[in-house]
Amino acid sequence: MELESKVNIQTKSKQKKDWKKWVIHLFPIPALAIYILFIIYPLFAAFSYSLYDWQGIKRGAFIGIENFISLFTTEPFNSMFWNAFQNNIWYFLLEMVVQNGIAFMLAYVIYKKIRFAEFFKVAYFLPRLLSVIIVGFLWKLILNPNFGALNVFLNKIGLESWAKPWLGDPDTALISIILVNSWFGLGFAVLIFLAGLQGIPGDLIEAARLDGATGPKLIRKIILPLMVPSITIMTVLTFIHAFEAFELVYAMEGSMGEPYYSTDTLAVYFYRLAFGGSGGADSVAIGLGSALAVVLFFIIASISALFLLVLRKREVEM
Amino acid sequence: MKRMLGLFLGVVMVLSLVLAGCSSSETNSNASGNEGDNGSDSGGDKVTLTMGSWRTEDKAAYEKIIKAFNEEYPDINVEFKPSKNTEYNTILNTALQSGEGPDIIQLRPYAPGMELAKAGYLEPLDDLNGIDVFADDVIAAAKSEDKIYGVPLSLNSAQMFYNKKIFEEHGLKEPKTWDEFIEINEKLKKEGVTPIALGTKEGWLLSLGHSIVGPAHYGANEFVDQITAGEKNFTSDEFVSSIKAMDELKKYFPDNYEGLGMEDIRTLFFTEQAAMFPLGSWEIEVLREMNPDLDFGFFPMPSAVGKEPTMTTWVDGSYGLNVNSEHKEEAKKFLEFMTTEKFAKLFASELSRIPAVPGVETGDELVTAMAEASNQYSTPYLMLVHFNEGNPTTKATLETELQGMYLGKVKPEEVAKKLQENAETYYEPFQK
Structure with missing residues (x-):
């Protein structure tokens, strides 16, 4: 009898434990539900939309991959696609060099424990706390050709010939936007690199020093290889960010990627196709837009995976 | 240092939560607005109509126009709910696709506006009282396949x-x-x-x-x-x-x-x-x-x-009727009001614009001169x-x-x- 009840208690507590284990799996459900509703579902919805013919905002017949074909073979869709694609690549390359390059140097300087390091860290990160739209608006004012701070400053110091309609000239518009974006994203990159630098054990660097490694050599042979994980993260994030570039372009140049499509990106082009372009009064092509979204998804997913694969191989075990 | 990073990430997360909070509270207020509408429906006597438009800058003028409408129809509440010009189509299309949207819809003139009619989101208005006051080339802006889908607003x-x-x-x-x-x-x-x-x-x-x-x-x-x-x-x-x-x-x-x-x-x-x-x-x-x-x-x-x-x-926009509106009769009353001289006069004087209703004295020298020259x-x-x-x-x-x-x-x-x-x-x- 006694034994039996003991067993009973044991199984009960075991049951309780099982129940607990099981219930733990329920906790992700709210987050998962949101994720499915807002990420997974739209993904598949876009994929299915891209296979239909659309008259305005009404879904028509199933047409297979015809939307994809016209996206790549008919004018002006194909030239717009390649133009936007090219701009995206510029976006990525320039951000890698300017944003991540400067961020790495700044992170290194902060890491070397200069004075007010804490202050600089916060200062670099501050722009990131602003909404992208505010950043866009702010820089649009600064870059205004006739009343903007930049051109007024250039005129004041006698460099009139340098003053340009920055956002209106196709030669400078894209670069201006990328630089603004780099300014915006700098702080985040500094943080990632700084975390990477601080993850390197001090004794390792000390040992290298004792072996005679200094300055550039130390960076090249010791620090950089050990920083590969942070560099991987920043490369992939920058790539994804560059190929999703939308907000700043939209805020500063509108949905037409003005001037003359010189700041058009794939995401802006997608917006224009799916939701209508100039002045919001344009007609929409949801089928083509969805096809473009699907293509964009595959570009980002496959190239990010490739980056991870290649860069992971270069990571050094400590 | 790791703690610093954690702190920063924390700040970022909190901020993004705040931002998310802002946006969701916005939708909440919209939602509660709709609930309010339904609430007044169940009351039985007062009906609330919503009006979609891209003219955010005209809000004050429309409030006066609605007041004038309420002198005749005190039981019909009209809410003018404009959204930003460049976002209007997107917001409207999304709402219409899910069977919602405002009762009275401002339509872009000519082909883009008539896309909504072709997609079946608009109620034909051929038998609306007063629709015949407009000239043919004016009504053409809201015509699709020989049916009228909108009351022209202004030239x-x-x-x-x-x-x-x-x-x-x-x-x-x-x-x-x-x-x-x-x-x-x-x-x-x-x-x-x-x-x-x-x-x-x-x-x-x-x-x-x-x-x-x-x-x-x-x-x-x-x-x-x-x-x-x-x-x-x-x-x-x-x-x-x-x-x-x-x-x-x-x-x-x-x-x-x-x-x-x-x-x-x-x-x-x-x-x-x-x-x-x-x-x-x-x-x-x-x-x-x-x-x-x-x-x-x-x-x-x-x-x-x-x-x-x-x-x-050219005709700048017209007002159409949502086919899914729950208050079509009341909405038609408002659209009828928009064909009257009373409305046109008010519209012209409040907004200094040329009304689509012909032959209305605007009381503004410049606008009158422009209306004449346009003619x-x-x-x-x-x-x-x-x-x-x-x-x-x-x-x-x-x-x-x-x-x-x-x-x-x-x-x-x-x-x-x-x-x-x-x-x-x-x-x-x-x-x-």
Whole structure:
């Protein structure tokens, strides 16, 4: 009898434990539900939309991959696609060099424990706390050709010939936007690199020093290889960010990627196709837009995976 | 240091939560607004209608208009809920697709607005009381397959505004011929005043500018008839010369015009730094608000090919009825009200715009003069009225190609060719 009840208690507590284990799996459900509703579902919805013919905002017949074909073979869709694609690549390359390059140097300087390091860290990160739209608006004012701070400053110091309609000239518009974006994203990159630098054990660097490694050599042979994980993260994030570039372009140049499509990106082009372009009064092509979204998804997913694969191989075990 | 990183990430996460919170509270307030509507339904006596529009700047005026409507129908609440011009279509389309949307919908004029009718989201209004007061070419803006889907709201006109004070100071008069117009520009430029406030950063300003300058060169309505019949096309000399004229005018634009948008050129005009301003009638109200002392007038565009001067006119939007509205009868009462002279008078005086209801005294000298000139010298906004279809639309193509032309990337002939190629994809008279 006694034994039996003991067993009973044991199984009960075991049951309780099982129940607990099981219930733990329920906790992700709210987050998962949101994720499915807002990420997974739209993904598949876009994929299915891209296979239909659309008259305005009404879904028509199933047409297979015809939307994809016209996206790549008919004018002006194909030239717009390649133009936007090219701009995206510029976006990525320039951000890698300017944003991540400067961020790495700044992170290194902060890491070397200069004075007010804490202050600089916060200062670099501050722009990131602003909404992208505010950043866009702010820089649009600064870059205004006739009343903007930049051109007024250039005129004041006698460099009139340098003053340009920055956002209106196709030669400078894209670069201006990328630089603004780099300014915006700098702080985040500094943080990632700084975390990477601080993850390197001090004794390792000390040992290298004792072996005679200094300055550039130390960076090249010791620090950089050990920083590969942070560099991987920043490369992939920058790539994804560059190929999703939308907000700043939209805020500063509108949905037409003005001037003359010189700041058009794939995401802006997608917006224009799916939701209508100039002045919001344009007609929409949801089928083509969805096809473009699907293509964009595959570009980002496959190239990010490739980056991870290649860069992971270069990571050094400590 | 890791702690610092954690702290930062924490701050970022909190901030993003706050942001998310803001956006969700916005939707919440919308949702609760709808609940409020339903609540008043169940009360039985008071009905609330919502009105969708892209004219956020007209909110105060509509409140007065609704008040006037309520004098007759005190039991029908009307809420004017505009959204930003450039987002309006997106917001509206999404709502309509999910079977919602406002009861009364402001429709873009001509083809884009009628897309909603084709998709079956609009109730035909052929038997609405009072719909027959409108002229045929006015009602055409809201007609699809011989059915009427909207009550036209106002007529827009695009013309050259000019600063009377600057004209006086430089001894200039309203031009009667194209050559006189060019002389004015030359004189102003020589005397250090920016002649024409126009920038090329925003494409829509260019198609609008072309709608004002173009008819003077392609020969206004005669050419419009020919091109819509398929006898002429965009590569015809008449049209190419209108693009060339746009190109020539760039000498008279402000410095750095490539980088100037709507706000910039408006500022140049109301701060009296520029003498002329090619824009639409809707700007009168804004200009007066920005600078109440600004003394400005307008002139119809003088022809370069020996014809009558032109005022570019078109219907700007109309109001349609949502097919899924739960209060169609009440909404029709409001739409009927919009065909009355009482509404038109109020609309004209509150917003300084030309009402679509004909023969209404506006009580505003400038608006009245413009309404008269529009009657006399009317030519359609070719791109908006006849060529606002395709993907991208022919109008949007003109916008980007003109932008390219001003940036030295395309020649006027190529602009015309691109337009023709684009229009041929859908425009039946060109497909013969």
